[in-house]
Amino acid sequence: MTADVLIVGAGIVGAACAAELAALGMRVEVLDAQGIGSGATAAGMGHIVVMNDSPAEFALSRYSRDLWQELAPQLRTCDAFARCGTVWVAADDEEWQAARVMHAAFEAQGVSAQLLDAAALRACEPALAESMAGGLRIEHDSIVYAPTVASWLLTQSSGAGNIRMRLGARVTAVSGGDVTLADGERISAAKVIVANGLDAQKLLRSLPLKPKKGHLLITDRYPELIHHQLLELSYIKSAHHATGTSVAFNAQPRPTGQLLIGSSRQFDTTDPAVDMPVLAQMLRRAAHYLPVLPTLNGIRAWTGFRAASPDGLPLIGPADDSAPGVWLAVGHEGLGVTTSLATARLLAAQITGDVAPIPVEPYLPVRFAQKAAHD
Template sequence: MTADAVIVGAGIVGAACAAELAARGMRVDVLDGQGIGGGATAAGMGHIVVMNDSPAEFALSAYSRELWLELAPQLRKRDAFSRCGTLWVAADDEEWQAARAMHATYAARGIAAQLLDSAELRASEPALAPGMAGGLRIEHDSIVYAPTVAEWLLTQSPGAANIHVRLDAQVNAIDAHGVTLANGERRHAAYVIVANGIGAQTLVPSLPLQPKKGHLLITDRYPGLIRHQLLELGYIKSAHHTVGTSVAFNAQPRPTGQLLIGSSRQFDTTDPAVEMPVLAQMLQRAARYLPDLPTLNGIRAWTGFRAATPDGLPLIGHMNETAPNLWVALGHEGLGVTTSLATARLLAAQIAGDAPAIPPEPYLPQRFAHGVCHV
């Protein structure tokens, strides 16, 4: 039977899109050659965070976080959802003033957040290095294990009976009527949705995507050592570098008691190998904030590739008028898990012709074709 939609990619974004379309009664084929929840979904931290680099980023991440909080009661223990909150750490007075400005912005937009002075920060996270200026706690930010949530969305969500998943399906080409697999098989659909991250470049070469490599390391179990997702306020500057290598402190308390340590960003490489000099630089940075880190046992390090767009916003919607059945959900960079559920809602609303919950224009792929960027 011909599907209504074919989705290329079974990561968290593709799975969310499939679940949303299936819940609306569409028959959905999901094709992936790696498995459910692979690629950037498997490589990332699973942080669900409201970000405020631009009004469009704030709108998408805040909307999606609300959808995650609605979904959370349905998730299983193995999905490791935890509303641990994010704690942005200010190392000095300049960053403390930045925290104050962030707090004012979040408060004005209804996001629950609290400023912590130096003593309050120390009491909240005793493992942090002494002498930090303070911090900003974002209450309802959360963490989740995205690969298993992708599996839940595809197999147990309300519309899952309408979803057919093929995990031996390497897509080689896309045209006006569907997709061609590596074995020559054709899959036809009224809507073809490309949601396989940086891998989409081989299918749609015109996409304005750039790979941004990142390293992560996970430790042995140290329950209670940290309580929040911890990030330095300098992380925002690091995240928006467009050349070279940068690192920033980012640490997550996993429900297992392990610590997940990041983060790094590299351009101009597609080599997945762990690079020891970059990993060392990242861990040295983290040790400035967590002095006990060098005494912990690290058990595994890995890399992944974020798909970045020139303006830092994802591509969500119809590709262009010359390919009427081609849609994309790509380019989320480090916010793919956070914004996956909102991406699915926006895409489904566009396909169905419904009014979306937030304006879709900042994320439309055509913004680059027309030389317009909404930020």
Template sequence: MTADVLVIGAGIVGAACAAELAARGLRVDVLDAHGIGGGATAAGMGHIVVMNDSPAELALSRYSRDLWLELAPCLRTRDAFARCGTLWVAEDEDEWQAARAMHAAFDAQGIAAHLLDARELHECEPALAPSMAGGLRVEHDSIVYAPTVAEWLLTRSPGASHICVRPGVAVRSVDAACVTLADGERLSAAHVVVANGLRARELLVALPLQPKKGHLLITDRYPGVIRHQLLELGYIKSAHHACGTSVAFNAQPRPTGQLLIGSSRQFDTTDPVVEMPVLARMLQRAARYLPMLPEMNGIRAWTGFRAATPDGLPVIGPAGEWAPGVWLAVGHEGLGVTTSLATAKLLAAQMVGDTAAIPFEPYLAARFGYEVVHE
């Protein structure tokens, strides 16, 4: 036994779990088939956002955003943390009413947010189409470059001396206190944590994880065009589509002056290729909100796969009947960066028997009855 905990996955969730466990004095080995900060961590936008599609999502995302704000002073320039805020944009009266409802929900929880009418919205973000009905600005939402933060957590965080990272190590199988590598080597530890996103299905075939493919595009440098992370109010509905292809407006100002444009969701493919019809549809949607977008130079597009559960919440805690004795931190869909730090806190609290800051029951695997099998 070389470690107290074996963590499979060196993305932002696995890195956060390793750092939290190491900070508690546990020796942690992190195994990843590729390297630090790959997979969905490298493909995503790095938006740290409070979401309120359900009480459990609100509790987890808010708790984790607070943890990110605490961590921010420790991060480096290269980690590109910026408290830019989120601006939810209402295109019409129905979405304006949705913004009002979101504001009421946030206000009830003490989350700083402000309604903007059409004039205030235009003053706040002049590049938006003048036809927009208004918006909701959430003050402390942020952005970060997650791949480098994963590296910081594993190599520079307070417990990093207790962490050993083994890149290029593929895991073939797991059980309660042991993992078997692709080359047949067996490693043992008191605890095994599976935190490698969609690849977790290769180790635990019964996990109810479904891939959601997404496209992103980054532009050339256009400093100051937008100041907030911009999302349409229809994004929440789009994010939880259960089939087909959907797009929604999502734009992020990068510290470099570039714009990162999203987003799309597909269920009918696991092909990582950039699909031009989907990308075109996504950009056409974005141009309704940012009319100057077609005049900008897009320099790169790519895709990634979110690991989604049937109810949109991650699985954090014991794998139960799926793999007795194994721990899970998977299924974060598009909120892996946002909820990574809170995931680590909840997992560690369960593992060592501490009290968690928020209830962990909504995220347990047992809620699925261990009967859901992904086909």
């Protein structure tokens, strides 16, 4: 098969782009240095969540969550898709007022959300600390096991017959018409899409991406201990820290009955080792919200690296003048799983010249070149 499109990266974003373009009849070849969903996709929580830190983040995450809801009936048991919903937890009166503001914003945009006072929160999630002031429930948020979904998109989606994969193929250079592999082989195609997260910087040095290291811990099985994805209301502020180390409470009920506990963010390191002081800080924070946590058995901790852009939004569209003919789908930070399906739709619309389902301007890579020129 001679490919129309080469995609570098077989994570959830690359897989979504491949499935979308293949469904349009394009012949797609996907190259990855490791395996399907083996990078940031495997390291993350798989939380599908509407975020409203900015209008652009809200538009992309909401549209993508709708696409996940449409895809869900096709997914398998092993993909662990569950509509558990999200509860944003308010620890005090100030955060309770923030929850009320957040509720009004969601309701104005047609996103179903329910305010929970302290008693309702306690009834909803009895394991939370009794001191919590309330919360906000977003009922249609979900969770999924992203590595297996990436595999399904590449092998079983409607266009899978148009997709070929080459795993263990490390790309060392890209241009608008071909890629070069580590063994010197060159593969040509009309279009090249770079969707391999932080490793994209090794191919395009000018990309404004920074690594954000994160820790996660999974427990033994404690069925029904929590029922929703739980996040503290100050999580958004933590998620967009640009320097230093920060932690925030984030707990997910896995379909297995296990709890997945996060989250942390560190800059200026690419060491994948678990940082025990940071892990301890993260777990202390979580125990403030879930007092039972210190009595549970944690069975594994690991780290991953989010590819963060300066403004917290992904780069979706043609690369800058230094790489003519190359397309980007990178910089999703902690929302790669959530926004993968929308990213694929936006990129496909640009490639085919169709009208995009939501405005693409906030995500175009050229915005950083324009800012540099203005500065």
